[in-house]
Amino acid sequence: MIVPEWAPHEAMWIGFPSHRSLWAEDLVPAQAEVVAFARAIHADGEGEAVWLVAATEAVGEVAQSLAPFAKIIVEPFGDIWLRDTGPIVTGSGGARRAQGFRFNGWGAKYDLPGDDSIGERLAAEAGLPFAKVDWVLEGGAIDGDGSGTFLTTEQCLLNPNRNPSLGRADIEARLRRDLGANRLVWLGEGLANDHTDGHVDNLARFVAPGRVAIPTAGRDDPNRAVYEDAAKHLRAAKLDVVTLPSPGSVERDGEIVPASYMNFVIGNAAVVVPLYGAPLDDAAVDVVQALFPERKAVGLRADRLLTGGGSFHCISQQVPV
Numbered sequence: 385m386i387v388p389e390w391a392p393h394e395a396m397w398i399g400f401p402s403h404r405s406l407w408a409e410d411l412v413p414a415q416a417e418v419v420a421f422a423r424a425i426h427a428d429g430e431g432e433a434v435w436l437v438a439a440t441e442a443v444g445e446v447a448q449s450l451a452p453f454a455k456i457i458v459e460p461f462g463d464i465w466l467r468d469t470g471p472i473v474t475g476s477g478g479a480r481r482a483q484g485f486r487f488n489g490w491g492a493k494y495d496l497p498g499d500d501s502i503g504e505r506l507a508a509e510a511g512l513p514f515a516k517v518d519w520v521l522e523g524g525a526i527d528g529d530g531s532g533t534f535l536t537t538e539q540c541l542l543n544p545n546r547n548p549s550l551g552r553a554d555i556e557a558r559l560r561r562d563l564g565a566n567r568l569v570w571l572g573e574g575l576a577n578d579h580t581d582g583h584v585d586n587l588a589r590f591v592a593p594g595r596v597a598i599p600t601a602g603r604d605d606p607n608r609a610v611y612e613d614a615a616k617h618l619r620a621a622k623l624d625v626v627t628l629p630s631p632g633s634v635e636r637d638g639e640i641v642p643a644s645y646m647n648f649v650i651g652n653a654a655v656v657v658p659l660y661g662a663p664l665d666d667a668a669v670d671v672v673q674a675l676f677p678e679r680k681a682v683g684l685r686a687d688r689l690l691t692g693g694g695s696f697h698c699i700s701q702q703v704p705v
Contacts (some may be wrong), residue, residue, distance in 0.1 A: 385564030386474050388530035388590065389650040390676075392705045395433035396651065397457075397506060398422050399464025399699040400447045402439035406463055407692065414688040418464075419450045421649070421696050424656045424682045426453050431653035432702075437466065437506065439498070459505050462496020465694055467585070468522035470701040471503040471514060474563060480704060482507035483562055484516035490580050491545030510703065517562050520546040524583035524698055526559070529590040532566035533623075534559060539573045539582030546581075569621045571614045575642040576606045578693075585697050586644040588614055591675045596623050599630035599646060606633050606640050628671050631662035636691060647686075647695035648672060655679050658686035658695040 398421065401407050401414040422434045434454040438444035444458040461469065468490070471482035484503040489495040507514035527535045540546070541555050550558070552570070559565035574582020587610070588598045596618050601608040607630065618625050634643035645668040648657045655676045659665040665683060673681035686695040 385532060386472065386528045386530070387476055387704045388528065388593070389702060390592075391476070391530065393432040393652055393702045394705045395435050395455075395703045396425055396649075397435050397437055397466050397470055397701045397703065398425075399461070399466045400436045400438045400443065401464055401692075402443040402461070403463070410688045410691050414692065415446070415450065417684065417686055417689050418699065419447075420684050421656055421699075422451050422454055424654050424684060425649065425651040425700075427651070427653035427680070429453075431651045437461065437464075437502075457506070457509055459502060459509070460498040461502045462499040463494070463692065464699045465524075466502070466506075466701045467524045467698045468580070469499045469502050470523070471507045471512070472523055472563065472701070473512060473703050476704045480512060482510070482512040482514045484514060485521040485562075486516075486519060487522065488520050488546070490522065491543060493579055512703075517558070519550065519558055522580065522583065523701060524580060524585045524694075526563075527584050527589055528563070528565070529593045529595075531593050532564055533590075533594070534563075534565045534568050535571065535584050535588050535590070535596065536568060537571045537574050537582040537584050537587065540580065540584070543581050569617065569623065571617050573610050573613070575610065575644060577640055578642040580693070586642055586646055587611075588618065589646050589648070591626065594624055595626065597626050597628050597646065597675065599644065600627040601630040602632060604633060605630050626675065629664035629668050631660050631664060631668070634660050634662060634690075641690055642693075643690060644695070645672075647697040649696045649700055650676065651679070653679060654682050656696050657681060657683045658689070659683045660687060660690065661685065
């Protein structure tokens with residue numbers, strides 16, 4: 385079974401931007417945002433170990449120079465979104481295993497060399513038993529509270545571009561078999577213009593067993609109806625719902641992008657919240673701090689990462705102790 389993200393971690397894999405062909409002028413600024421995130425998670429040794437994953441030896445040397453506190457792993461990959469391409473480590477102690485799934489580039493949108501095999505290679509490097517099943521699932525599409533209750537969205541897991549032959553009952557059976565899910569709470573749509581087709585880690589996140597945080601929005605928020613619909617589903621499922629602010633309408637190059645404070649990462653010592661220069665950035669960090677009083681809430685800008693389509697949760701994957 386998946387242990388909750390707030391359980392103790394041995395380490396955290398973090399993808400390091402490696403390909404200028406993908407990031408262009410955002411490459412170096414995105415690398416700086418990743419290093420700031422890694423430093424916050426490491427917390428001067430009070431947090432977990434940081435395993436930065438670079439795609440080439442040359443980029444690995446850059447990563448080591450910027451983050452001397454981190455272990456550098458060099459493995460070829462397409463892009464940095466290890467929440468989706470990396471393995472999901474279940475269990476703890478001697479029962480840990482790395483579970484792999486098929487990866488098809490978020491519904492055949494981005495087919496990049498190495499992304500379909502990076503999970504198995506990371507598991508082998510960490511000495512974790514690995515098994516792969518023959519259906520498509522990305523880690524950002526689900527969120528669990530450690531009791532067997534999972535969240536997901538219909539837009540993603542029932543999308544015909546993932547597993548066209550699988551219905552709702554089939555998906556639930558596979559999550560039960562492969563990740564220990566005994567209850568799946570289905571939400572509807574994800575954020576506007578999210579190329580992942582509605583990953584739940586931008587929309588709703590468990591912060592304690594049976595307790596879910598979701599955004600609340602003003603009238604001009606492009607995702608207001610999405611948030612309200614998610615809240616209705618969660619309350620109908622008898623889950624305790626708490627709210628974070630929404631950054632509202634965030635645009636890059638004239639297009640609304642899926643900016644969300646929900647893409648925070650729960651580390652051993654810190655909870656790192658992506659910020660976008662929006663009016664409610666500070667308020668979001670304050671709410672997260674109240675939700676995790678035994679950890680330090682750290683807000684960090686994620687503007688350049690967002691140009692690639694995601695944020696801190698999307699580029700990381702935890703390894704339980």
